[in-house]
Amino acid sequence: MRLSVIGCGYVGLVTGACLAEAGHQVVCTDIDSERIAKLNAGGVPIYELHLSQILKSARAAGKISYTANGGEAIRASDAIFICVGTPPKENGEADLSAIDHCARQIAAEANGPKLVIEKSTVPARTGIELTRALAAYGRNDQIKFRVASNPEFLREGTAVEDFFHPDRIVVGVEDPSAAEDLREIYRPIIERRFTCPVHNGTCPPGPRGELLVTTINSAELIKHASNSFLALKISYANVIADLCERIGADVEEVTRAMGLDPRIGGQFLKAGLGFGGFCFPKDVQAFIHLAASVGVDFDILKAAERVNKERIGRYTEKIRKALWVVKGKRVAVLGLAFKANTDDIRFAPALEVIRELLAEGAEVHATDPEAIPRTQAVFPQLHYHDDPYAALKHADAALVCTEWDAFKKIDWERAGKLMARKLVIDGRNLYSPESMRALGFQYHCFGRP
Ligand SMILES: NC(=O)c1ccc[n+]([C@@H]2O[C@H](COP(=O)([O-])OP(=O)(O)OC[C@H]3O[C@@H](n4cnc5c(N)ncnc54)[C@H](O)[C@@H]3O)[C@@H](O)[C@H]2O)c1
Numbered sequence: 316m317r318l319s320v321i322g323c324g325y326v327g328l329v330t331g332a333c334l335a336e337a338g339h340q341v342v343c344t345d346i347d348s349e350r351i352a353k354l355n356a357g358g359v360p361i362y363e364l365h366l367s368q369i370l371k372s373a374r375a376a377g378k379i380s381y382t383a384n385g386g387e388a389i390r391a392s393d394a395i396f397i398c399v400g401t402p403p404k405e406n407g408e409a410d411l412s413a414i415d416h417c418a419r420q421i422a423a424e425a426n427g428p429k430l431v432i433e434k435s436t437v438p439a440r441t442g443i444e445l446t447r448a449l450a451a452y453g454r455n456d457q458i459k460f461r462v463a464s465n466p467e468f469l470r471e472g473t474a475v476e477d478f479f480h481p482d483r484i485v486v487g488v489e490d491p492s493a494a495e496d497l498r499e500i501y502r503p504i505i506e507r508r509f510t511c512p513v514h515n516g517t518c519p520p521g522p523r524g525e526l527l528v529t530t531i532n533s534a535e536l537i538k539h540a541s542n543s544f545l546a547l548k549i550s551y552a553n554v555i556a557d558l559c560e561r562i563g564a565d566v567e568e569v570t571r572a573m574g575l576d577p578r579i580g581g582q583f584l585k586a587g588l589g590f591g592g593f594c595f596p597k598d599v600q601a602f603i604h605l606a607a608s609v610g611v612d613f614d615i616l617k618a619a620e621r622v623n624k625e626r627i628g629r630y631t632e633k634i635r636k637a638l639w640v641v642k643g644k645r646v647a648v649l650g651l652a653f654k655a656n657t658d659d660i661r662f663a664p665a666l667e668v669i670r671e672l673l674a675e676g677a678e679v680h681a682t683d684p685e686a687i688p689r690t691q692a693v694f695p696q697l698h699y700h701d702d703p704y705a706a707l708k709h710a711d712a713a714l715v716c717t718e719w720d721a722f723k724k725i726d727w728e729r730a731g732k733l734m735a736r737k738l739v740i741d742g743r744n745l746y747s748p749e750s751m752r753a754l755g756f757q758y759h760c761f762g763r764p
Pocket of ligand 1: 346
């Protein structure tokens with residue numbers, strides 16, 4: 316089946332690259348012609364592990380191509396993956412204007428029947444509206460559109476690995492033939508008929524992702540319900556951390572023991588600066604908004620969102636307490652991306668922290684293995700360093716905002732000699748309080764004595 320991908324961001328590029336590597340013919344398009352020019356020149360506009368390698372090999376095999384002409388991509392394909400952004404509006408509702416734009420373009424440019432697949436995260440009932448829009452915008456009654464929802468569960472940082480080894484592939488359809496087409500599209504992934512770039516072709520044995528066929532409404536709901544649940548877990552761990560601080564317990568001990576219960580599970584129980592990125596904050600907001608629009612009060616989720624927003628204030632309070640006066644202090648911010656192994660800074664907690672520090676007159680020296688170029692566009696006034704030790708030199712405090720491996724490996728004995736003051740305020744609980752104190756550091760973190 317010939318495929319096209321609309322939107323060459325994190326999800327679109329990984330989807331296009333992995334499906335091309337799995338043997339499909341894929342045309343990718345984006346409204347951003349500079350992005351397409353970069354891809355055509357062999358560049359990759361985002362940082363994601365293994366992505367550049369598979370884009371290169373799929374291109375060499377003639378399986379993937381890029382065009383700024385959306386109509387060309389639409390005409391060249393039988394199935395179209397919509398992977399455009401669905402950012403939050405002021406009121407938290409998902410902004411679906413890019414999806415609407417795609418519907419208009421697909422309806423106008425289609426030269427034959429098309430399977431239109433929502434991969435972007437959208438609120439329940441978007442599929443119904445998309446079906447209606449395709450019919451309304453279409454100029455030729457003979458051309459039929461089928462709509463499916465195929466939410467994406469990949470995580471930035473491990474997106475290629477996740478796409479090739481999914482826990483589940485959710486396919487929401489109203490028409491059994493659409494489910495069959497999607498089964499065909501994913502067959503090489505389910506049957507592991509691809510050269511895995513993550514495991515060099517020999518993936519470890521393990522359960523294979525199940526393809527679940529649901530209604531479109533359910534598929535859309537599954538995505539929001541899953542992300543919101545994970546966000547709840549993180550906020551829950553953060554409240555436990557606050558309790559631990561007041562009571563004198565260790566959140567790492569508590570969450571580790573909790574996580575050993577298979578009904579709870581250990582993931583997403585890490586206390587710290589809270590969640591950010593282009594998924595959790597906006598998906599939680601959109602889910603609350605969707606629930607309210609149908610008369611369901613999602614109080615529990617509102618609380619999770621409030622707890623998360625308060626993390627920044629709790630962190631900056633720790634900074635203020637430790638530094639006493641922030642104005643004029645030189646601080647090293649370790650980590651800008653919203654999580655490790657990505658260059659994505661959308662809704663990154665580090666940026667919120669920096670905004671507050673700048674407002675209070677601190678001199679900010681920042682470092683991140685991948686996210687400096689994107690952050691420079693937002694905060695041109697910061698001092699940037701590729702080398703963490705250069706950022707730490709003469710610093711009055713080190714502020715750890717992202718859990719990059721490179722920061723876990725910092726030699727704090729060496730760093731301590733470079734810093735003006737041996738003070739670490741760790742927003743990600745990366746280090747052992749005992750070892751930091753043994754090195755003479757004043758060390759603050761979340762929920763640990
Ligand atoms: N990033 C993730 O980890 C992740 C994971 C799962 C799901 N999602 C969802 O997938 C969707 C895309 O997320 P992303 O992180 O890839 O976003 P992104 O911003 O990285 O990419 C979106 C791309 O779409 C392009 N675009 C926007 N409007 C367009 C249009 N009308 N026609 C053609 N191209 C257009 C943009 O130029 C951009 O390149 C969102 O709904 C998001 O919630 C994201």
